[in-house]
């Protein structure tokens with residue numbers, strides 16, 4: 001039997017198996033704007049954007065527009081602070097003034113970040129346990145390939 005371990009809770013699980021790792025929660029925020037009127041729908045971008053200097057990313061999800069950013073060190077805490085949401089709204093209002101920000105859903109999540117920002121794809125000291133964790137701010141982007149790497153390690157160990 002194989003066991004995969006993912007996410008922020010990996011660290012406490014690993015310590016019980018005698019494995020050492022550092023995964024820190026780096027809090028990020030997003031707003032998902034409902035594009036209700038025709039003007040907002042036509043003026044919201046249809047491609048994904050990265051505003052590198054301010055580290056804000058934006059994606060169109062059908063009739064919704066999601067804008068995310070911020071790196072906050074606050075431990076395991078997903079409280080939504082309005083002073084972190086405001087810059088995301090300001091960014092939309094500055095670059096897409098015809099997109100109405102009247103209706104939006106704020107969200108906060110914890111990125112499982114390692115010190116060198118590299119995901120952990122190693123086998124535990126306990127045979128049959130493989131880690132696939134610590135993808136930080138790029139979990140959706142990297143996880144398909146890192147999953148392949150974990151599979152290769154499992155096959156090599158079989």
Ligand SMILES: Cc1cc2nc3c(=O)[nH]c(=O)nc-3n(C[C@H](O)[C@H](O)[C@H](O)COP(=O)(O)OP(=O)(O)OC[C@H]3O[C@@H](n4cnc5c(N)ncnc54)[C@H](O)[C@@H]3O)c2cc1C
Nearest residue numbers: 006007009028029068109110111135136137138139140141
């Ligand atoms: C605001 C924000 C924007 C982001 N934008 C992007 C982006 O544009 N592109 C990108 O590639 N990545 C992005 N990320 C990063 C991406 O979301 C993470 O890298 C990814 O979610 C990590 O996946 P994971 O499965 O390791 O952990 P998680 O997604 O945290 O999943 C862990 C799961 O384990 C569950 N769990 C916790 N404890 C236990 C337990 N004891 N027992 C059972 N289950 C448990 C949790 O409920 C959770 O469902 C963003 C993150 C944030 C916060």
